[in-house]
Amino acid sequence: MPIKAVHELFIHELSDTYSAEKQMTRSLPKMAKHATDPELAAAFEAHLEETRGQVARIEELAEAAGLKLKRIKCEGMAGLIEEATSMMDQVEEGPVLDAALIGAAQKAEHYEIASYTSLILMAKKLGLAQAVPLLQATLKEEQATDQKLSVLAEAQQIEQAA
Numbered sequence: 001m002p003i004k005a006v007h008e009l010f011i012h013e014l015s016d017t018y019s020a021e022k023q024m025t026r027s028l029p030k031m032a033k034h035a036t037d038p039e040l041a042a043a044f045e046a047h048l049e050e051t052r053g054q055v056a057r058i059e060e061l062a063e064a065a066g067l068k069l070k071r072i073k074c075e076g077m078a079g080l081i082e083e084a085t086s087m088m089d090q091v092e093e094g095p096v097l098d099a100a101l102i103g104a105a106q107k108a109e110h111y112e113i114a115s116y117t118s119l120i121l122m123a124k125k126l127g128l129a130q131a132v133p134l135l136q137a138t139l140k141e142e143q144a145t146d147q148k149l150s151v152l153a154e155a156q157q158i159e160q161a162a
């Protein structure tokens, strides 16, 4: 069935993001395990906990709005995770792999930031008032994670240059 209405698109995009979050809950533990910098590993662990909450938040949102999530796979996130996994296979553990992991994680965060930004806009247009604050709460967590990763990346460059 082709998607014709914005509310159908919203359900599709929400289901896609749900899949992306679930994929992240499986990828973040691997990234934490391969990180050498304990602060980076801790950041991945912390975001894993947050991400589990984000999965639950989407379920809560769907239930509150009376929406049924579709079983779809987010191919965008699958591709980003595949790239991160290939970095873990190709790069020796240490500062260089840490830099690669930060880069890969930031790509995933930016993907999520774009997804939530567009979901919030659609929710507003559809008058899904109860969904907006939930989506905004997750967006803030994604933005804060991206910021934290930028700080770690900056700190790492200083260390390397010294």
Ligand SMILES: [Fe+2]
Pocket: 021, 024, 051, 054, 112, 142
């Ligand atoms: Fe997320």
Ligand SMILES: [Fe+2]
Pocket: 024, 047, 051, 108, 109, 112, 142, 145
């Ligand atoms: Fe995230």
